[in-house]
Amino acid sequence: MSNKAAVLVAGSWGTALASVLADKDMEVALWTRSEAQQDEINTKHRNERFLPGVDLSPRLTATTDLEAAVTGAKAVVMVAPSSAVREVARSLKPFWHEDMLLVHATKGFEIESMKRMSTVIAEELGCEEGRIVVLSGPSHAEEVVKRCPTTVVVAAQDAAQAELAQDLFMNPYFRVYTNRDMVGVELAGALKNIIALGAGMSDGLGYGDNAKAALLTRGLAEITRVGVEMGANPLTFAGLAGVGDLVVTATSRHSRNWRAGFMLGEGKPLEEVLTQMGMVVEGIRTTKAAHAISEKYQVQMPIAAQLYHVLFEGLDPRTAVEALMGRDRKTEMEVMSLETWEQWHT
Ligand SMILES: NC(=O)c1ccc[n+]([C@@H]2O[C@H](COP(=O)([O-])OP(=O)(O)OC[C@H]3O[C@@H](n4cnc5c(N)ncnc54)[C@H](OP(=O)(O)O)[C@@H]3O)[C@@H](O)[C@H]2O)c1
Numbered sequence: 001m002s003n004k005a006a007v008l009v010a011g012s013w014g015t016a017l018a019s020v021l022a023d024k025d026m027e028v029a030l031w032t033r034s035e036a037q038q039d040e041i042n043t044k045h046r047n048e049r050f051l052p053g054v055d056l057s058p059r060l061t062a063t064t065d066l067e068a069a070v071t072g073a074k075a076v077v078m079v080a081p082s083s084a085v086r087e088v089a090r091s092l093k094p095f096w097h098e099d100m101l102l103v104h105a106t107k108g109f110e111i112e113s114m115k116r117m118s119t120v121i122a123e124e125l126g127c128e129e130g131r132i133v134v135l136s137g138p139s140h141a142e143e144v145v146k147r148c149p150t151t152v153v154v155a156a157q158d159a160a161q162a163e164l165a166q167d168l169f170m171n172p173y174f175r176v177y178t179n180r181d182m183v184g185v186e187l188a189g190a191l192k193n194i195i196a197l198g199a200g201m202s203d204g205l206g207y208g209d210n211a212k213a214a215l216l217t218r219g220l221a222e223i224t225r226v227g228v229e230m231g232a233n234p235l236t237f238a239g240l241a242g243v244g245d246l247v248v249t250a251t252s253r254h255s256r257n258w259r260a261g262f263m264l265g266e267g268k269p270l271e272e273v274l275t276q277m278g279m280v281v282e283g284i285r286t287t288k289a290a291h292a293i294s295e296k297y298q299v300q301m302p303i304a305a306q307l308y309h310v311l312f313e314g315l316d317p318r319t320a321v322e323a324l325m326g327r328d329r330k331t332e333m334e335v336m337s338l339e340t341w342e343q344w345h346t
Pocket residue numbers: 009010011012013014033034050079080081082084087088105106107108139140141142278279280282
């Protein structure tokens with residue numbers, strides 16, 4: 001049995017997951033489109049742009065040759081930003097075959113189609129969506145490469161594939177749970193980024209802990225509401241991919257989504273924020289997708305809707321907060337439609 005895994009691509013999270021696998025004495029090929037990055041990883045064992053100051057395992061080698069990266073691997077781990085997943089999956093297709101485990105760790109949607117990442121990957125590879133595994137949960141790359149204790153969840157409709165992924169990644173500092181609710185885990189991981197942007201914005205505006213707690217709690221309610229309408233198990237949102245990742249992304253200094261939101265709250269324009277970040281901020285694209293999804297499924301997502309107005313229509317963040325505070329009176333428990341509630345209780 002091969003002891004090789006291929007990881008596509010060499011951003012912060014791809015490099016961190018490749019490091020987890022290298023710590024399990026696997027031979028890890030990290031695919032990048034940049035020759036300079038390939039050379040830096042192979043000669044200096046560093047990826048300074050994405051993980052400055054971190055020494056990488058010599059078991060981890062980088063290559064710009066996708067065929068060489070994937071050939072002989074028992075598992076392929078796709079970690080591209082959501083905007084690049086279709087393109088990367090299409091490039092992978094000629095070299096991938098059914099007996100390779102396929103795990104993805106992207107948190108986002110294809111915005112044009114509103115499709116989840118496993119759907120996009122399955123379409124491009126021409127395989128069953130059920131055999132694709134998603135890895136998600138509260139996990140900042142910067143802490144994983146320092147081997148700080150981290151827990152994640154792997155989900156697949158095919159439980160055997162999820163267990164293979166659990167075996168692949170589980171190590172003393174990286175604890176992996178399984179879940180059958182692929183839809184819920186993918187939705188929770190993508191949608192929490194919107195709420196983290198909002199939490200950062202609230203902090204940037206100088207609002208306090210009450211406001212942040214409100215955003216997290218009511219954010220979780222709206223994520224759960226739309227997730228359940230899209231076929232997710234509501235309990236998934238109380239797990240690592242849901243509340244776990246929401247807490248870490250909305251409160252950690254490592255979070256790009258929180259930091260981008262903070263700068264927006266301080267009054268910086270979106271273009272300036274993105275230039276300053278220099279790394280992917282998935283919540284921005286996901287806000288666009290959520291706006292379309294809430295219309296398609298006729299589900300209220302008030303926080304995502306206000307963020308949409310701020311990000312893409314120039315609404316002042318303070319006015320957005322006033323609009324949220326001034327909404328009609330509600331009961332706290334409106335997290336799913338009566339029809340869906342009955343479905344879960346029969
Ligand atoms: N960072 C984390 O802690 C973390 C944790 C969990 C999940 N995630 C998720 O992981 C995904 C990737 O995030 P990240 O943090 O690794 O992003 P990142 O650090 O900003 O890196 C993005 C990487 O994607 C590459 N890339 C972009 N477009 C590409 C394309 N068309 N073809 C090939 N490579 C392309 C970039 O290469 P170039 O340098 O050549 O542009 C870069 O290596 C996101 O969905 C994120 O939400 C991240």
